[in-house]
Amino acid sequence: MRIVEVRERTFPIASPIRNAVVDFSQMTLSLAAVITDEVRDGRPVVGFGFNSNGRYGQGSLMRERFVPRLTDADPDSLLDDSGLIDPHAAWATMMANEKPGGHGERSVAVGVLDMALWDLRAKLEERPLYDVIAQRHGDGQADRRVFVYAAGGYYHPGKGDQALQDELKSYLDRGYTHVKMKIGGASLAEDCRRIESALAVLGPGQRLMVDANGRFDADEATAYLKALESYDLHWYEEPVDPLDYEGTRAVAGQRTRVPLATGENLFSHWDALNLGRYGGLDPQRDYLQFDCALSYGLVEYLRTLEVLRPLGWEPSRFIPHGGHQMSLNIAAGLGLGGNESYPDLFQPFGGFPDGVQVQDGHVTMPELPGIGFEGKSDLAAVCASLLD
Structure with a gap:
């Protein structure tokens, strides 16, 4: 199997509320879809991920750095011995050529894609993610x-x-x-x-x-x-x-x-x-x-x-x-x-x-x-x- 495409889009989650530091009138998040060539019930298997509130959409970071590393990688390098996507291998691929430290917005961009990859892995196993994690x-x-x-x-x-x-x-x-x-x-x-x-x-x-x-x-x-x-x-x-x-x-x-x-x-x-x-x-x-x-x-x-x-x-x-x-x-x-x-x-x-x-x-x-x-x-x- 291989990843054929990764799509992402910024969505608003704006609200007139505020806390002690920020207001949420311009708040956004990124939603990503990792699409594979694996087909179940006539549809490709897709993993989804998004970031939490309090940080903004991370589309440019994903488009410029992290998604190309995934899609350009040797497909087999992203799989484990079972032939399914390995989120740990994918994480290492996304973080290649990144210096230690500097944990700012890139941690959010990678977090979005990591979530989608784990969603994908559990769907490929046709199990809830919590079961996969526990095992x-x-x-x-x-x-x-x-x-x-x-x-x-x-x-x-x-x-x-x-x-x-x-x-x-x-x-x-x-x-x-x-x-x-x-x-x-x-x-x-x-x-x-x-x-x-x-x-x-x-x-x-x-x-x-x-x-x-x-x-x-x-x-x-x-x-x-x-x-x-x-x-x-x-x-x-x-x-x-x-x-x-x-x-x-x-x-x-x-x-x-x-x-x-x-x-x-x-x-x-x-x-x-x-x-x-x-x-x-x-x-x-x-x-x-x-x-x-x-x-x-x-x-x-x-x-x-x-x-x-x-x-x-x-x-x-x-x-x-x-x-x-x-x-x-x-x-x-x-x-x-x-x-x-x-x-x-x-x-x-x-x-x-x-x-x-x-x-x-x-x-x-x-x-x-x-x-x-x-x-x-x-x-x-x-x-x-x-x-x-």
Whole structure:
């Protein structure tokens, strides 16, 4: 078999919302299709991939560097002994002639294509990706029941406390037990009032996370943490710039009852290892949120898990950012702690296949081949448009 074509297109996921650092009025993403000469049921087998929100479309990088390396390669060099596409070999081909370091936008472009290649591989095996991952890189048995939390609570023009409460309550009514909101885009006093409004709609067993999106320096983040200490929060996310390991250490050193979560804006296993070495985080209480779609894909994510395990980080402390089904499959296949979810935002790329319901804060993965994009009708239609 061989890859005959790779197509990509930029799609808008714009919204009037904002967090403490960016607004999403111009947000885009890239959708890619890896098309092969393998035919099943009269159609070529195609793998799809896209990047998470918070980064923009990566079409030029894919067109100029990474796609040509795939399509110009000796087809046999991209296959394993079974004669099927090998995502690890394809990853090495895409990253040929790339210098170490410089993990910026290229990590997103490669992450999109890596996702499509893993989707392709599982479809060629006619199995769900989580089964493929569990067999190849896990303990052989996937856990189809995955914890998910609802991310929202953005700043929005004209949105007051009542609207925030209504939004979070709608997530709880849909079966979520954990919800997340943004902070750092208003004064501390205003954010505390918003947090108290959010907590007021939570019932027994329901928890709130807050996310500053790297807005603060260490002193500001610590001042917020002292105020947050009076609330029963599940975590305090990205208090400082993701590469400010000393700042992270300073906040973590307060050792309050509020756990920390970070990592979504680190894009390589070396960055992750430096966070583990120098960030002062506690593997027994804090959380890591690396997002494969933004950080070179599953091939690199496996390295991240490997280098952090000797520092005490078990897969259960990883809860990826992004709210996409690729991370859901990784969570099920490798026993991660769960996955972020966007019930209403960034559609049709967020959410779950049709008919999948959240129950007691968990979803059960359906038995669909590949990642499962075709099981989400609105997303399947967008993917199909790339083949027209």
